[in-house]
Amino acid sequence: MPLTAPMKPTQKSPAKLAPLLAFGAHPDDIEFGCGGVIARETQAGRKAHFVICSRGEAGTHGTPKQRTAEAKRAAALLGATAEFIELDGDVHLEFRVAHAIRLAGIVRRARPGIVLAPSVAENQHPDHAKLGRIVRDAARLARYGGLKDLRHLPPHAIEHLFFYAVTPEAEPRDISPVFIDVSAPDIVAAWTAAMAAHRSQTATRNYVDLQLTRARLLGARAGIGHAIALFPNDPLVLDSLAPLSRGARHF
């Protein structure tokens, strides 16, 4: 399978899988932080949609136009759709209620089961931590029925909010991670292709290699090829122990 072919998801019981909504502060954050998880979910028939909150206009490399195109292509390679919104602009994001309400409106419109956001660890690109906090509040506000700003959209309660970590520094220290197995060759290929689609970013620094190395190291702990860590904002609730048939205890 060529690296650049978009995912062709096997439509396994799509009716059962509520949509996934992923937020990114910059055009490549979702792909680098958890692209393999997206590929895995869309392959399983889950719909995935990206909300990208800047066009990377303060980045060292790439024009906003280039970056928008790269992000759209990357999303397609992962089987996802993407939209761009303007909050305060790249590097200029503020933690404000108005943003949380706006994102809550998007949550109400998209009605996802699972929401992904950058982690709230503060020692990283400031837009990441702030967006993570904004999304956490937005996911809550989305279900508040009395919020007048959003009265035109019916309330929606998501199932889960997971944080992804764009870099190792962003991994939260106070949440136990969940590892998602992304070892299947087509998943790794789709993820790699989606990262590589951000050509303006990968020309000078080997970000792709960094992420694959991280995933391989987590995979080694789980006795598999590659894994991506997600950090649940709230305790997982399970009907039984049946789905927990694997643990990262290889060493």
Next chain:
Amino acid sequence: MPLTAPMKPTQKSPAKLAPLLAFGAHPDDIEFGCGGVIARETQAGRKAHFVICSRGEAGTHGTPKQRTAEAKRAAALLGATAEFIELDGDVHLEFRVAHAIRLAGIVRRARPGIVLAPSVAENQHPDHAKLGRIVRDAARLARYGGLKDLRHLPPHAIEHLFFYAVTPEAEPRDISPVFIDVSAPDIVAAWTAAMAAHRSQTATRNYVDLQLTRARLLGARAGIGHAIALFPNDPLVLDSLAPLSRGARHF
């Protein structure tokens, strides 16, 4: 359904569910700490076996004979089997390698997928924390092929070790909990009956009520009736996000 009728598990795909092995320091620890989870698993067709490491001979109430009988009855009510082993005796448990090797032998014999043990938080009954640490080591030693003490038993790698907390003080503060839904009326009934089977312990202090109150409070957070928190020793590894369709974010 009368409270005292043993669980009649619906044999749903028992072939797929690896056995569960639960360790308790005293005859009632497993039931009080996570009995509802046991009921839920055996109901789903998973085999469950208890290893009880003392006969509660230092307890304020109940003779060893009474307590052994109560534990056997409680296990049966949960659909589980039970065996008793003698380590150092009630209140006298030491953290020793010989115990870990002995329990590793039991793990090799039972070949469980999931192991349950009391948490390692130190501010609780000292036997609990020590047994938790011993089981953690035992679950590791069980897979070490070169361990001569156990050469008569083939190595076995478990999938997961989860800690349960007999009391609130025993809940680990550095592990994110997983909530298991035990709200189904027959599960609550079986759990309640199993706890009540320890008549020597429940006559004077309302331990049953304590546990149901804990479970109801966790359930409220998850928007369900009752839940029991387990604390995974290692990161969960999942094939996808599909099983994570619920989160404890009701408030």
Next chain:
Amino acid sequence: MPLTAPMKPTQKSPAKLAPLLAFGAHPDDIEFGCGGVIARETQAGRKAHFVICSRGEAGTHGTPKQRTAEAKRAAALLGATAEFIELDGDVHLEFRVAHAIRLAGIVRRARPGIVLAPSVAENQHPDHAKLGRIVRDAARLARYGGLKDLRHLPPHAIEHLFFYAVTPEAEPRDISPVFIDVSAPDIVAAWTAAMAAHRSQTATRNYVDLQLTRARLLGARAGIGHAIALFPNDPLVLDSLAPLSRGARHF
């Protein structure tokens, strides 16, 4: 004693007890988070005053007018007075210095010994965490003599700031709690009545039961009926160990 009769405090050495000032983001936060503590303090002769920073106008149920009336009635049932202030409005609260200065002015006016505020844990209603941080700063600014914005009011140094947790998620993980015994029947009754006074909120969801369950679980740990946990912002300073005659070590 009927549930709806206001507290009649026994005026025990009121001169010695500095007033208590409690801040709430919404009309029912103080009652649900720590109403039993308020009842206990006013019963002992301490004056208590509530500052409520919105009228709950974004809530799913209840009009601002209804909620204001409910809050006033609830405060009266606890033996406290209440005032409403407008910051940014329900769900719209921002963390701003201007708010901290405004609340510092209220602290200077009320001159409390003890201040209560919602906890600063971020994974809860966003207004709660922000108000907690604003009050923490306000309690500090209240004693800064050179602050020109407040030069018309003499500086005031409070004795203690305690955080209360409206829901279990809001309990801070890095502060050891102090349990306040609220087991006395008249205290439980007054607290229950004050919560129930928020009829618009309690019609659909059993919040009252949640709080009583939490209190009963903490009480069980302390060997008493009901307890409420408060989280001191600063180390307690005591003249001796004499007042510490009880500990939550029942299990």
Next chain:
Amino acid sequence: MPLTAPMKPTQKSPAKLAPLLAFGAHPDDIEFGCGGVIARETQAGRKAHFVICSRGEAGTHGTPKQRTAEAKRAAALLGATAEFIELDGDVHLEFRVAHAIRLAGIVRRARPGIVLAPSVAENQHPDHAKLGRIVRDAARLARYGGLKDLRHLPPHAIEHLFFYAVTPEAEPRDISPVFIDVSAPDIVAAWTAAMAAHRSQTATRNYVDLQLTRARLLGARAGIGHAIALFPNDPLVLDSLAPLSRGARHF
């Protein structure tokens, strides 16, 4: 008042204050770690007794005989009595159940309200952390009615276990401290005298100055002269907020 005059406690309501029992691994640990608290309590009419678990026979300076004499004199200066027990010997202490049972017997005999023990932080003199853990278990075993080893002594439930930190490294990081005000001149004098009584230890290294400096720094935070930090093993339970009239929020 000369530094070397024993405390003459003002017998203020001694009936109400349950005895205090302090454990030390070496002859000077209690005095250096929390001597000021002892002085404060005995001055208030509380009986205090020291159980010293070695004679410091592995210390660099001082013979066991000298050190025993110094400890007795120091205890007297603080208004306390002292006894010596032999566990495994200085530097040789092991964490064993037999020791916990033995100390539980002492707790049953002394029937204290408050127990003091060295903290369980591991990066300190190994005897300290181990004794702290042994005492924590002992305080629990003391109330277990069925423990045959101690059947000759009626069970006893203490009110509180507090840890003291002999050095800054031993301060637990996961427990919020309680500061005890030891600023009164006669308390500082008695504490200083008790530390100085350990002449064999203070000749070469200025341990006395270290402790007074620590106490002065904590005192500065509380706006008082000197304070000693204790670390409660369990949540404090209070009848009301009345005793909490002071907080360490001076900066």
Next chain:
Amino acid sequence: MPLTAPMKPTQKSPAKLAPLLAFGAHPDDIEFGCGGVIARETQAGRKAHFVICSRGEAGTHGTPKQRTAEAKRAAALLGATAEFIELDGDVHLEFRVAHAIRLAGIVRRARPGIVLAPSVAENQHPDHAKLGRIVRDAARLARYGGLKDLRHLPPHAIEHLFFYAVTPEAEPRDISPVFIDVSAPDIVAAWTAAMAAHRSQTATRNYVDLQLTRARLLGARAGIGHAIALFPNDPLVLDSLAPLSRGARHF
């Protein structure tokens, strides 16, 4: 050497030491929080520059004019230069991107190797924590080549960001400290003189003594006279273990 003589640094290989840039929220923060470190660095030939973000106009004592003069004199005593900038004013500082960009511009202009900022612990003067967070972001933005607001200044990547703690409460609990030895008599003298230069602040409260006491206590742990703790924002990277020839393990 008189306390008030400015440092005369021994010009040891100044070419190799990249400049140090220290940020303070108020005219005396740097001196009280880490003045001894500044003295040590300038003595070794490193250039040091202070950026002071208010004139202390909300302080209880001292006029802005007095405080500016005191800060300049104190900086000179430490061998440093100082400049004043106006953000939102004393006590009024907000956490805003515009401030981070402005400070990033200063970082690009000064091109430091090491940056010092107040810690981000929230329970302290609110300006301190906010400035710490602003500087953390600024140090990152300084190296982002595409930031249009700063396109007139070439990007600059600092080597290290260290936090200092103006008071004990401000010491971060989740970062292991590094102790800098400031025991040399001329360093202690220069530091003391720089603190004493803030006469308007030291007249009423003994802040100088507080800081020297803190430094003496840390020094005691390291077996030296005085030490100041810094808290690295990122892991230290060393060519080898050679520079790590001393550890704080005296007790």
Next chain:
Amino acid sequence: MPLTAPMKPTQKSPAKLAPLLAFGAHPDDIEFGCGGVIARETQAGRKAHFVICSRGEAGTHGTPKQRTAEAKRAAALLGATAEFIELDGDVHLEFRVAHAIRLAGIVRRARPGIVLAPSVAENQHPDHAKLGRIVRDAARLARYGGLKDLRHLPPHAIEHLFFYAVTPEAEPRDISPVFIDVSAPDIVAAWTAAMAAHRSQTATRNYVDLQLTRARLLGARAGIGHAIALFPNDPLVLDSLAPLSRGARHF
């Protein structure tokens, strides 16, 4: 340079570098956990000695004889010497004072500046955590002048104890790491060769790749090729900030 040629250290000021003493529970722990650091230190002229506390006789692969030979060869490749001691045997190590005293004797004999030990994180091979705790105590006992068991050897105070983590799970969460740059090609080569020398262990599982991947990931954070994280047991004490010319803040 062939992978299997022993290190030829450049004898840079060997007089100044106190010896390094590394403890391992099994024949390959030191090499896998921190072999690159050893290579870097011996290259700089520091003497390094390994104390290996079992012959790996419980390992799945390799005989004790083979493993002893492999370890000796690996040590030589890193420029270090090695000795074997017998404590309780592989997998059978107990945490006992007698072991700490014995290792303290070795510390007194070797008189190292720096000691390396496996981390004390409990969720790893049980021998590792126990040995880490034993070494921590041993490093302390080594300087206790009055310890009769060791009176034949003069006391010795080490400078630093660093923990290494054989696997990612073993990395302590409560200590900030220090990254040692091991990027130089000859260092990587020597480290790789030393790990590869453990042929009995590397035949079936790619442990070498795991460690190099870990080192590359840390290196990426520091902007270099490879780095190894060490975890200081005590605060670092530095004469100045001069040695801290690099930080892991590349992302």
